Amino acid sequence: MSSQVKLEFDVEMTCQKCVKSIENALTGVEGVKSFNVDLDKGQVIVEGTAGSEMVKNIIEKTGKRAVLKGMGGTQDHLGAAVSIMEVGKDSVRGLIRFIQSDTDTLVIDGTVDGLIPGNKHAICVHECGDISDGCNSCGEVFTSNSSHKPAEGEFGDIIAGSDGRAEFRITSDRIKIWEMIGRSMIIHNCSSDRAHRPGQPDERISCGIIARSAGLFQNNKKICACDGVTQWDERYKPVAGPGRQANL
Structure with a gap:
């Protein structure tokens, strides 16, 4: 049974060194079939069977903040x-x-x-x-x-x-x-x-x-309409416990 999905993250990146560190972190990870890191868009797309929280944690271990913006399947x-x-x-x-x-x-x-x-x-x-x-x-x-x-x-x-x-x-x-x-x-x-x-x-x-909710490339939100804070501040609002983000 196929369960490949694509995960779309906004990631704070400033240079090619950031790109390289994320690429190195994702290379060889079980459940990650492919990925693309786009510095200009501040975007990381990951395809595979790995869970979204696990992938987010891997990206953030490079020192870059990440927010899951959307998920999508083969259709x-x-x-x-x-x-x-x-x-x-x-x-x-x-x-x-x-x-x-x-x-x-x-x-x-x-x-x-x-x-x-x-x-x-x-x-x-x-x-x-x-x-x-x-x-x-x-x-x-x-x-x-x-x-x-x-x-x-x-x-x-x-x-x-x-x-x-x-x-x-x-x-x-x-x-x-x-x-x-x-x-x-x-x-x-x-x-x-x-x-x-x-x-x-x-x-x-x-x-x-x-x-x-938003599918792949359908969430253009940068500021939450509910409370007026940016996505980078919103990620610290508790949903799954202290310090967990809820970007829909």
Whole structure:
């Protein structure tokens, strides 16, 4: 199943030395198929299967600030979406992006902070984009066929590291991005008895509405319309925890 995507970053670069350092950092990285560094545009395009947060961290280890501006698949017109996980437990925050990389494959790319280290957490699309009563008003896990097991909206489990952060990249061929827009994404805390109740995740700890987002080369934003700060300052506003950026 194909899951190649292109990641578009704005990167602060001033000279060819910057370009070379980024090229050296990305060369030979597992999951990076190809890349292009454009000094004039301040832009880095990376194609492959590597997660966006991992690639961003690699670029920033060169000493250059980077902001993810867009993601796209082999057929960019198929769309992109995002869910900001900001409802539920105050300690759990995250950003999950969705790309329909081709007609058959959905890529789920996310970073979530504040999870219990080592615990399994299930991530699922739920029926309703209604967070009026927090995560409890989002309905059940989405499925177009009640007999389908697992449900189309179930993406499996993620596990946080010792710092409570989970970075993940998952693919699914059971649901399309256009079936998800306007619904909600929920992170469940799975109890130890979940093995005896498959398909029945437990406590809803964080959720967010799934909304359309910028695809590749579709985000020209330099100043956030919400708060008037530049993208370089906005990246420090907490979404997936202190110091995490949320450039949609």
